[in-house]
Amino acid sequence: CCGCCSALRPRYKRLVDNIFPASPQDGLVKSNMEKLTFYSLSSPEKLDRIGEYLFQKASRDIYRRRHGFLKMVQKLLESTDPQLQTLATQSFVRFANIEEDTPSYHRRYDFFVSKFSAMCHSNHGDKPARDKIRLAGIQGLQGVIRKTVSDDLVENIWEAQHMDKIVPSLLYNM
Template sequence: MSLERIISFLIGDCCGALSPLYKRLVDNIFPANQKNGLVKANMEKLTFYALSVPEELDSIGAYLSKRMSKDVARQRYRYVCIAMEALDQLLMACRSQSINLFVESFLKMVREVLESDKPSLQILGTNLFVKFANIQEDNPSYHRCYHFFVSRFSDMCHSRDEDPDIGFKICMAGIKVRMMVNDDLQANIWDPELMDKIVPSLLFNLQSGECTQNHSSSLLQMSEKEKRLGGVDRVLL
């Protein structure tokens, strides 16, 4: 019995010919009521399929991204969070040699939530980007959208929301972005165009003192811990 038939049997699908298997698996992780959260049992099936047929990762990511874009447009933000949770789980499950098939869709989804005017989505996107940046890849692909992310995190560092607490959280989300990077990407960090965005953002927050007063010691401790672990730490913003 083929893997597709096995998965179709597991998800109880009677209408297998109506749409590709990967689409049905993605659709099934979303509950009828968005308040119920990710359907974990179906997420496990999607993950199993993605690991078993890694060449489908590109299609899975593209379809998940398409669904999330519609939910962002319709302001169904709980569904957006479900999509990002699924994205996170797929990212963590992917093997390094197959992750490049998933990169384009992943960065597109993270970019979309970072461009949202919802602070919670911006912070969610930041956290996912940090996870992605710390994955060791055989052929790193971050550079494809690197300039956008530097610009966006720089903007977040300058956040002054009407609500001081929200503004502070966005500011810290931009500052905390840090990468464990290889030599090729380290060279990109020092690109003059990127440094023109990174340095002013750092100086802005050093001068204001608001962010650094309460968090500078914890950031330094985190940096030292990462260095002891053997990684090359770079505070981008």
């Protein structure tokens, strides 16, 4: 009864659900992401619900070991909205805490190191938001380190290209 009841679901849930295609290999649906972004901007009072629903959806994907959600987390981190960045970081940290049975040969964390490092240097005009973004950046870096240290097959987090971003970001917040 999925098709007949979808009209009864809240609009924000339908918009979030439409981002994800039937086949995870197809990637996220960009046009539907733009619709959700527009809806979020025009109804900011719904941001908490949207973020919570995205978080639930990502958590389910984490539990089911669907890793296409990392693309969703990446898109949320690219947002300029501090709440979405914080929720994306929380999702990534939950992912980082999962111990996987099989290593991932293909996963790269360059984007996450760069983005979380940039968040550590946030100069957002609102001090509470700035502090929240910086804390999320630190937590994200911690998650990247935790995830990569435990897996010998992924890139070496201790290489200069990563440490040149991580160390200054942490020192900046001390």
